[in-house]
Amino acid sequence: MSTNKVAVITGAARVIGKAVAEAFVARGYRVVIGDVIDDVGTETVKELNRNAEVAFYKHCDVTSYAEQEALFRFAAESFGGIDVAILNAGVAEIGGPFLAQEDLEVGLRNLDVNTSSVIRGTKVALPHLHKRGGGVLIFTASIVGLGTNYFSSLFPIYTASKHAVVGWTRSLAIMKDAVGVRVCAICPSWVETDIIKMSSGFVDAENKVPMSTVVNAFLLAIDDPSINGDCILALPHGVEVERADQRRYGSEASEEVKNAYWKEIAAAHRETLDTAVAKLNI
Ligand SMILES: NC(=O)c1ccc[n+]([C@@H]2O[C@H](COP(=O)([O-])OP(=O)(O)OC[C@H]3O[C@@H](n4cnc5c(N)ncnc54)[C@H](O)[C@@H]3O)[C@@H](O)[C@H]2O)c1
Numbered sequence: 001m002s003t004n005k006v007a008v009i010t011g012a013a014r015v016i017g018k019a020v021a022e023a024f025v026a027r028g029y030r031v032v033i034g035d036v037i038d039d040v041g042t043e044t045v046k047e048l049n050r051n052a053e054v055a056f057y058k059h060c061d062v063t064s065y066a067e068q069e070a071l072f073r074f075a076a077e078s079f080g081g082i083d084v085a086i087l088n089a090g091v092a093e094i095g096g097p098f099l100a101q102e103d104l105e106v107g108l109r110n111l112d113v114n115t116s117s118v119i120r121g122t123k124v125a126l127p128h129l130h131k132r133g134g135g136v137l138i139f140t141a142s143i144v145g146l147g148t149n150y151f152s153s154l155f156p157i158y159t160a161s162k163h164a165v166v167g168w169t170r171s172l173a174i175m176k177d178a179v180g181v182r183v184c185a186i187c188p189s190w191v192e193t194d195i196i197k198m199s200s201g202f203v204d205a206e207n208k209v210p211m212s213t214v215v216n217a218f219l220l221a222i223d224d225p226s227i228n229g230d231c232i233l234a235l236p237h238g239v240e241v242e243r244a245d246q247r248r249y250g251s252e253a254s255e256e257v258k259n260a261y262w263k264e265i266a267a268a269h270r271e272t273l274d275t276a277v278a279k280l281n282i
Contacts, residue, residue, distance in 0.1 A: 186214070
């Protein structure tokens, strides 16, 4: 399968991100990976390039706005534009008593990587996707972004960080009308990766999600044009979609008034992004 499409994926040197990069390359995408484990990322890209040069690796600590800007600019310059941005990098504070000072610092770093960096990455990615005439913006959240489980007190900051990503996703559904960018959050349950090795065994008895199911969730995000502002759950038994409007509350205003406001706000976002594209000269 061949396409001229380009995806940027953060945190894709290994496991989930790497599996998604492989699936996108198999679909004919060219991919640019940003991560902090440079030796692993370089090896991953070598594997992706075994038949043709379709992938690049660039060091990118997502907590740095400048490094995310450089990653996206590099991808656009290398491959001519960006159609899909996958903000996947994440860390987990699992296992520590979160009130201890040193663990608090680790926990707060969770928020910076998992939440603030998704916000940074969104701001960086949107002008590129707009320049391309639209695209898809995918965040890797988690099933604990939608609720808690029996163990959530062991990783409350991680849980909060992923709830924030889900809220961010639902809030951005307007971008489809503004600039043709669909947004969604992938919410996997436990997947056998390095991130859960920190769990000290408490998830050993839990059913794990096959990596193929996680990858299918990402592919659904790009294949299904009706997905927008939604969460795609990757569960041990398969993929499910939780629609954003299942959780949209309030406003006594009439549909007519709400639609008029929606259009006005979408136009304001489009204008802001027009300005961003011109200013950034991308
Ligand atoms: N494994 C699971 O059970 C599970 C479940 C739900 C969600 N997730 C989410 O999936 C995503 C991928 O995690 P994974 O399970 O593949 O774990 P992982 O630790 O193997 O991968 C995380 C990747 O992010 C990178 N990363 C960490 N900090 C970074 C930073 N500051 N800048 C750039 N890259 C950074 C890591 O180097 C690594 O390549 C994460 O967002 C994670 O929270 C994982």
